[in-house]
Amino acid sequence: MRKYKVIVAHAGQQSSFRRAEALKKGGLLYRYITTVYVKKGYLGWLKVFRVISHKEYERMTLRNCPVLEDTEVIQFDILPNLMLILINRVPKLKNLYVRTNIRLSKKFARKVARYASRENVNALIMMGAAPAKAFDELQNNNIIKVFDMTSIAYNYQSMIMERMAKKMPEEWRRHISVTSDDNIICELMENISKADHIICTSEFAKSSLIANNIDEKRIHVISYGLEQNKKSHNIGKPGKLSLLYVGSVSCEKGLYFLLEAVKRINSEEIELVLVGKNYIDDKLLEPYKKWCNFIGDIPHTQVENYYLNADVFILPTLFDSFGRVVSEAMSYGIPIISTSNAGAADYIKNGENGFVIPAGDIDSMVEKIRYFLLNRDEVKIMGKKAQTTAESHTWEQYEVEYAEEMRRIIENG
Template structure:
């Protein structure tokens, strides 16, 4: 099956999907907004400090002949963000909003399918919020619609997170998923209805689709891969120093940050919390106050995040609603054990007590007890951290790409 793959912004799992399809000789075209290939103009531009962020859009040279770029909306989004032109990137409405970037690429794919009638494209692989137009056109041409849902289904999110609006109103502003318009939510549902196959990266995401009210295509879980494991990792016992706790992610109550701050408060100077991530909103007073009491780093490059993880005792990722949680695999690859919840990819990757710890989402006391056990038994950090690294060794990103390509091939057999 020849696949047209598209994703506007690209990331690690898109790169792995593209490479997996390419290696299986299944990639017909890859469409994205920006892609940086070695020794190209964009690659040289990324050497300039103000433009260094575009290195995150790097792809292997082998993908270059298959890649089609639609850059202008995404360039506008990036520039508007740098210049503080917030009205241009306003949620859903701004001409350079994330939604605008996704929908623009989706429309280009639909036009591409119209123009390539009779070509050997047999499947369109698209992601949430960027599939409706291309899937409609693909359906007309009897092309398979392959849908990737990177985060849990929206109706389940509202059901599971709705209580947070009542119990923690001071954090409500950070739950930005509740501001999506009815039109955007209807589009999400239409994408699911049009899909012939749905791919998700965690059992939790698959479970959230039980809230979908219509007829649902088959759902397949293929967990993402791990970064290359660290070759050397030293562990220093926290007996005579604070336990070093790390959180990496968007600063929203969807990630359980209120639970994290509440838990850490109970331990005083026995623990030291470092928080890496951007605020979901600038004006949440509860969040702003909490950050003053801890070490906060708004942004770090990916290599710097991995380097920081190596210096920490444990990553805490207490998310209340997560499609996967790439920081889990990143920490494990660095030999840093992870405490995470049952609403992430944790249950797919972690045997609790062996190569990490699983707790119930939204229960601060469970997080307190997990931290307390590490203070009582600090030797477990090294034991579990090494087991986490061993688990990471078994599932590199290449394996995710291979499994995805095999699953798509099976659909056509």
């Protein structure tokens, strides 16, 4: 089998580790390029973050990929990006963070382009901000430019929210927070247009690209693996039907429609548990407290207790390129109610391991919740099928598929 050289570059988050792992196992990875990364021989400086905050220390320990050797990781602009991480933790400095992030991302992209050109690699996979800058500055036209897009197109988000906002009361609309900045939208579209190929996580993400007239031949859907879990679960227990939502309590996640559905059912036999940071005025949530238990933002290690005691998981999102919480819920053997605007809906088979409903459709949500309320045996039956689905779509399969798809991209040009 012919050997190829592929670079994965991402200035920020750890989601790119999966890509680098996949390519290494597939014999394609040349280098992984990032900014802040904890190499095995440099764990001592993490003590600085322990002084600042134990939570920050825990976050920083995750900036390491055990599969990669330190020699396979290239770092640029470490100190400025460390400062950027700290700025991002201060809400009042949000504008400073945005401006600084854009500047540092472009600087990072230029350095990646120079390195990739010098090393004469076969393909460059860019993630995060400013891929277009890297693609523009490549000095070797033979390098295949790949944009791995973890979101959906921003203008598609705006279009969805504009339509959904009309279904919400005015006081809820004030809390809508979606990217509508023309400069940011144009920048993402430039990233897409400058790439030879775009990798996305779901059919829903793909549809946002097709809506922007992107040639379908340039789009490659590689769905994430699903989480694996073997813990026993108290599903189908006597008592109230426990509905669980995990994620931010926000307009974008469709919480208005979920809360209205529970209110409309108005049953003492159900309880909705909401786990996640609240971005909505508490006064707007007050009318729903009769049926809901608002847990708030808690460490991820504590979320497991709520999965273990849930009967049905609901993701009412208005847009999500994937929706990892669906994956987590399925791994615990919980049946799903999700909107079609979640990428993870690709894994849901109606009436087998859950239900897929239109986004913003309160009537459909009420119907499916009532179905589980009136058919409690189906909770356990569909839950087992959900867990089987998770077990049959592993991260190992994702890694194999990712490497194979990249090999096809290189060989087909």
